[in-house]
Amino acid sequence: MQRPVWPALKRGFAGNCPNCGKGRMFKSYLKVNDNCPVCDTPLHHHRADDAPPYFTLLVACHVIGAAILLDLDFGPALSMLEQTLLFSALAIVLCLTLLPVFKGGLIAYQWALRMHGFEDEPEYPV
Numbered sequence: 001m002q003r004p005v006w007p008a009l010k011r012g013f014a015g016n017c018p019n020c021g022k023g024r025m026f027k028s029y030l031k032v033n034d035n036c037p038v039c040d041t042p043l044h045h046h047r048a049d050d051a052p053p054y055f056t057l058l059v060a061c062h063v064i065g066a067a068i069l070l071d072l073d074f075g076p077a078l079s080m081l082e083q084t085l086l087f088s089a090l091a092i093v094l095c096l097t098l099l100p101v102f103k104g105g106l107i108a109y110q111w112a113l114r115m116h117g118f119e120d121e122p123e124y125p126v
C-alpha cells in the first residue's frame with residue numbers, strides 16, 4: 001500500500017523522518033540515520049545516489065545564471081573580481097543549503113512509494 005507522498009515530502013525536505021516528522025533524518029550533514037530515532041522507521045534502504053546533487057545543481061545553476069543576467073542588465077557596475085567573489089559565494093551557499101534538502105526529499109519520496117528496500121517494510125506507528 002502506497003504511503004501519502006506530500007506529507008512525506010514535506011517532512012523529508014525539512015530533514016525529518018518521512019513517517020513521524022519528529023525524528024531527524026540525518027545524523028550529520030548528509031549522513032542518514034539507519035533508523036528514525038523517534039519511531040524507529042528504517043531509513044537505511046534509501047538509494048538517493050546522484051539525484052540530490054543533480055537537482056541541487058539544476059536549481060542552483062538556474063538561480064545563479066538568472067542572477068548573473070539580472071546583474072549584467074540592471075545591477076550596479078561591479079568589477080570582474082567583485083562579480084566572481086559574489087557569485088562564487090552565492091553558488092557555494094546555495095549548493096550547501098539545497099543538497100540536504102533535496103536528499104531528504106528524495107529519501108522521503110522513495111519511502112512513500114516503497115521503492116528499493118522500503119517495499120517490504122511494515123507500517124511503523126507514528
Ligand SMILES: [Zn+2]
Pocket residue numbers: 017018019020021022023036037038039040041
Ligand atoms: Zn520517525
